[in-house]
Amino acid sequence: MQVSCELALIGKDLVKKMNKTVEIRWHGRGGQGAKTAALLLADVAFKTGKYVQGFPEYGPERMGAPITAYNRISDQPITVHSNIYEPDYVVVVDESLLESIDVTKGLKPDGAVIINSERTKEELREFLHGYQGEVYTVNAKQISLRALGKNYPNSPMLAAAVAVSNVMERNDFLKEMRASFQHKFAKKPEVIDGNMLALELAFEEAC
Amino acid sequence: MAIRERLSGNEAVAYAIKQINPDVMPAFPITPSTEIPQYVATYIANGEIDTEFIHVESEHSAMSATIGASAAGARALTATSSCGMALMWEELYVAASDRLPIVLALVNRALTGPININADHSDSMGARDTGWIQIYAESNQEVYDNFLQAFPIAEHKDVKLPVMICQDGFITSHGVENILLVEDELAKEFVGEYEPEHYLLNPRETMAVGPYAVSNYYMETKRAQREAMINAKKVILEMAEKFEKMTGRKYGFFEEYRMEDAEYAIVIIGSAAGTCKAAIEKIRQETGKKVGLIKIRVFRPFPEEELAEALSKVKAVAIMDRSEMFSATSGPLGAEVRAALFQAKSQAEVVNYFYGLGGRDITVDDFEEIYNNLEEMAQTHVVKDMYKYIGLRER
Amino acid sequence: MIQDRINERSPWQDITEGNKIYEPATSREFCTGEWRTATPVFDKEKCKQCLLCAPVCPDCSIPVVNSERQEFDYDHCKGCGICAKVCPFGAITMKEGK
Numbered sequence: 001m002q003v004s005c006e007l008a009l010i011g012k013d014l015v016k017k018m019n020k021t022v023e024i025r026w027h028g029r030g031g032q033g034a035k036t037a038a039l040l041l042a043d044v045a046f047k048t049g050k051y052v053q054g055f056p057e058y059g060p061e062r063m064g065a066p067i068t069a070y071n072r073i074s075d076q077p078i079t080v081h082s083n084i085y086e087p088d089y090v091v092v093v094d095e096s097l098l099e100s101i102d103v104t105k106g107l108k109p110d111g112a113v114i115i116n117s118e119r120t121k122e123e124l125r126e127f128l129h130g131y132q133g134e135v136y137t138v139n140a141k142q143i144s145l146r147a148l149g150k151n152y153p154n155s156p157m158l159a160a161a162v163a164v165s166n167v168m169e170r171n172d173f174l175k176e177m178r179a180s181f182q183h184k185f186a187k188k189p190e191v192i193d194g195n196m197l198a199l200e201l202a203f204e205e206a207c
Numbered sequence: 208m209a210i211r212e213r214l215s216g217n218e219a220v221a222y223a224i225k226q227i228n229p230d231v232m233p234a235f236p237i238t239p240s241t242e243i244p245q246y247v248a249t250y251i252a253n254g255e256i257d258t259e260f261i262h263v264e265s266e267h268s269a270m271s272a273t274i275g276a277s278a279a280g281a282r283a284l285t286a287t288s289s290c291g292m293a294l295m296w297e298e299l300y301v302a303a304s305d306r307l308p309i310v311l312a313l314v315n316r317a318l319t320g321p322i323n324i325n326a327d328h329s330d331s332m333g334a335r336d337t338g339w340i341q342i343y344a345e346s347n348q349e350v351y352d353n354f355l356q357a358f359p360i361a362e363h364k365d366v367k368l369p370v371m372i373c374q375d376g377f378i379t380s381h382g383v384e385n386i387l388l389v390e391d392e393l394a395k396e397f398v399g400e401y402e403p404e405h406y407l408l409n410p411r412e413t414m415a416v417g418p419y420a421v422s423n424y425y426m427e428t429k430r431a432q433r434e435a436m437i438n439a440k441k442v443i444l445e446m447a448e449k450f451e452k453m454t455g456r457k458y459g460f461f462e463e464y465r466m467e468d469a470e471y472a473i474v475i476i477g478s479a480a481g482t483c484k485a486a487i488e489k490i491r492q493e494t495g496k497k498v499g500l501i502k503i504r505v506f507r508p509f510p511e512e513e514l515a516e517a518l519s520k521v522k523a524v525a526i527m528d529r530s531e532m533f534s535a536t537s538g539p540l541g542a543e544v545r546a547a548l549f550q551a552k553s554q555a556e557v558v559n560y561f562y563g564l565g566g567r568d569i570t571v572d573d574f575e576e577i578y579n580n581l582e583e584m585a586q587t588h589v590v591k592d593m594y595k596y597i598g599l600r601e602r
Numbered sequence: 603m604i605q606d607r608i609n610e611r612s613p614w615q616d617i618t619e620g621n622k623i624y625e626p627a628t629s630r631e632f633c634t635g636e637w638r639t640a641t642p643v644f645d646k647e648k649c650k651q652c653l654l655c656a657p658v659c660p661d662c663s664i665p666v667v668n669s670e671r672q673e674f675d676y677d678h679c680k681g682c683g684i685c686a687k688v689c690p691f692g693a694i695t696m697k698e699g700k
Contacts, residue, residue, distance in 0.1 A: 042383045046213040055382035058239075058324065058566075077385070079346075079481035081378050082570040306620035367619055405624060413626035420621050427614035428621050434614075 021074035022167050023084045027103050028093035031063040033154030037093070038069035040158055041167075044176040045073045048168045053078050066097055073167045089165045092116060093140075093157050098127035109133045114160050114206065116140040116153050136164050138205050147198035148191070155195055156202030163206040170203060209387040209454065216344075216379035219351035219386055220286070220312045220372070221246030225256055226394040227358065229310075230281035230401075233261035233272035237291035238324050239376040240314035244286055266291040270298035270311075277307040278416045280406025282358060284309060288376060289316035289330045296334075302369045303338025304432060305417050308361035308401075309369040311339070312354065315477070315529075316376040317565040325566020326376040328476065329530040331506075332539045338432060340370040340439055341507040345462075345480045347384045350374040352456055353504075355389065356446045358398050363446075365438040371507075375478040377566065389454060397453055436508045443505055460510035462502040463517055465491065469499025471581035472518060474544050475527040476503045479562070479569050486574035498578045509543055515551030522585035523556040524548070525577050529563045537594060556584040562597035573597050630678075634661055638681035640696045642674060648693035655685040655694060 024041070028034025035056040042054030053072040059065065070084045088111040092103050095117040104113050112134035115124055121135040128135065140156035162173045177199055181192045214222065221243050224232070234244035250256045259281075263269045269285045276283035287295065292313060302309050317323040318330050331341060340360065344350035350372060357370045374380055389397070405414055420428055440460070447458040462480070465487050466472065473483055480502035490498050501517055503510075518524055526545065528538025537545065541559030548557060560577065562569045577597070584590050608616060618624070649671070656664040656671055663679035665672040686694040 039383055042213060046385065051385050052213055053382060053384050055378070058377050058381070080485045080571065081345075081375075081382070081478040081481045083568050085570065304620060305622075405622060412624060415623040415626075415628070416620070418621050418623055423610040424608075424617065424621065427612065427617045430614035431617045431619070435619075 023087045024071040024089045025087040026069040030065045034093045035069040037154040037158045047176045104131035143201045148194045159199040159202035160206035216347045217242040219347045223354040228256040231259045231276035231283040235269045240288040266294040270295035282401040286312035288314045299337040306367040310357040313373045314380045323565040332530040343373045363442045378478040460505040464500040466499040470497040472521045486571045511547040515547045523581035635677045640681040
């Protein structure tokens with residue numbers, strides 16, 4: 001009885017999720033690839049059959065300037081063309097932004113913030129303006145250095161965003177990303193495995 | 208079967224250009240339209256199309272070269288935004304009065320000053336009197352679909368006018384969305400081959416383009432040009448019908464969204480219409496209030512009577528302008544829609560809003576507030592402020 | 603002649619698309635000589651065939667055949683007098699009237 005009740009709840013939750021548009025806001029600095037990560041997320045979600053939006057907010061575009069990018073992912077067509085003010089998830093690609101930007105502004109309490117940092121959640125809480133929801137940390141720098149030998153934080157953060165938001169299955173995500181890397185790095189196949197490893201490590205760490 | 212893809216608005220336009228494989232594209236880069244010539248140049252470099260790309264030193268030259276190519280008999284197009292189009296100003300008039308079927312991919316961006324790179328309609332609205340057909344898009348899908356219809360409209364023997372295919376800078380031009388593409392063969396067949404009747408490179412006919420016209424001829428020439436714009440209405444609908452047969456996607460002068468029983472209507476152009484649709488769904492679901500939307504697709508020629516008819520049953524209308532015209536009264540859309548309503552002896556309460564200037568965002572909440580205001584206006588018959596703003600900071 | 607097809611009495615419906623003219627050199631049919639109030643007179647005896655006059659004529663009204671200038675084309679000569687001014691030999695003089 002209890003089991004079926006739980007199943008019913010899961011079913012209801014699933015229906016709610018199906019009809020719901022997941023909204024994600026990315027914070028990064030110009031040149032770090034936050035916009036690229038948002039477009040990549042739109043790409044893989046599209047490939048798993050979703051309706052997607054991926055768009056940047058353009059300010060004075062310069063290397064190092066804080067930038068914001070957005071994703072909407074849904075099972076229904078999306079018509080809204082505004083920015084996202086009450087996201088389900090926030091991804092912070094550069095933790096130095098925590099000091100200048102209220103990254104959790106408008107973030108839904110039942111959502112989550114995912115931060116690229118080597119610090120603990122507890123240490124980061126003080127920068128989150130009292131946000132009560134889930135906080136995830138991913139040491140994207142360490143993962144990237146280990147997997148690729150260079151600091152490219154956006155791929156690990158993309159994997160973490162997928163892991164936490166659950167917008168698609170892990171295996172679907174990894175399969176599509178491999179296909180996308182094979183296309184992107186057709187002339188440098190040696191870097192594909194490293195990139196895949198970075199995604200897998202980040203996926204594990206965020207879960 | 209349509210091809211399911213995800214593309215940005217600029218990619219979608221470039222893809223349509225690739226499918227059309229036009230003869231000549233002179234272009235000069237300017238944000239946010241730069242990617243369009245960039246992608247086209249890549250297609251050419253990769254040997255996918257054989258369009259002649261002309262690197263020019265300014266937009267003045269870009270439009271001049273497009274005019275020259277079109278007069279010579281080529282299917283010619285260009286792309287630009289904002290100040291780039293402002294530098295084409297004289298040539299915009301020349302293209303239209305010479306009756307050249309040029310297509311311009313315009314990515315709407317605010318005109319200086321202050322200098323700003325984001326979306327508003329001040330560039331194309333400023334050019335509304337140049338004699339170009341203007342077709343606007345809500346989404347990447349629409350700008351792609353409109354682009355495929357542009358040359359068949361422009362080149363139609365009863366029209367022969369240049370067409371501006373407009374989309375909102377960054378919002379759709381740089382936003383990636385789902386899109387359904389038409390297969391290459393179908394797209395090519397739909398657009399067809401361009402076979403000009405008269406053209407400068409025809410060895411069997413010598414001709415002159417753009418002669419001086421003294422006042423004894425000028426007015427008759429302008430009246431004939433007006434006739435082409437009147438004819439364009441019929442042709443635009445014909446092409447839309449043909450396009451619907453191919454894709455199932457329906458187009459007209461404007462889209463009526465939930466207007467069947469609407470008491471309160473918003474009239475708007477461009478990407479914000481999608482946000483308004485989300486507001487409409489929310490309001491109807493939560494309150495049952497009869498709210499609707501008219502999204503203008505074709506602003507030139509202006510569908511005056513059709514619009515008045517579509518608004519004939521509403522109690523209140525909000526007309527949304529994404530550009531100023533500094534008449535100290537309404538914006539350009541506000542003025543024209545109000546004129547249409549007046550002519551039709553409409554009793555509806557009307558308010559004109561300015562929104563989204565220089566890329567200022569407009570949200571679902573903003574549209575809810577507008578519908579609330581419309582309801583209040585309809586009940587009290589008092590329009591507190593004829594000209595209002597969305598998202599303006601005020602003391 | 604083009605004036606028979608489109609002229610200052612043509613209704614707008616008859617105006618060609620964009621005023622395009624579908625034949626060459628229609629300016630020949632426009633007799634600017636009508637405007638003349640002073641007329642250049644050519645004295646063949648004084649002329650050395652230096653040909654300084656022909657290229658300065660704004661209306662191409664000094665025909666040159668086999669490197670020799672001919673009599674004025676009075677259908678198009680507006681009587682501006684530039685030719686008379688540039689002639690070093692006094693071979694062109696301006697006369698009042700047509």
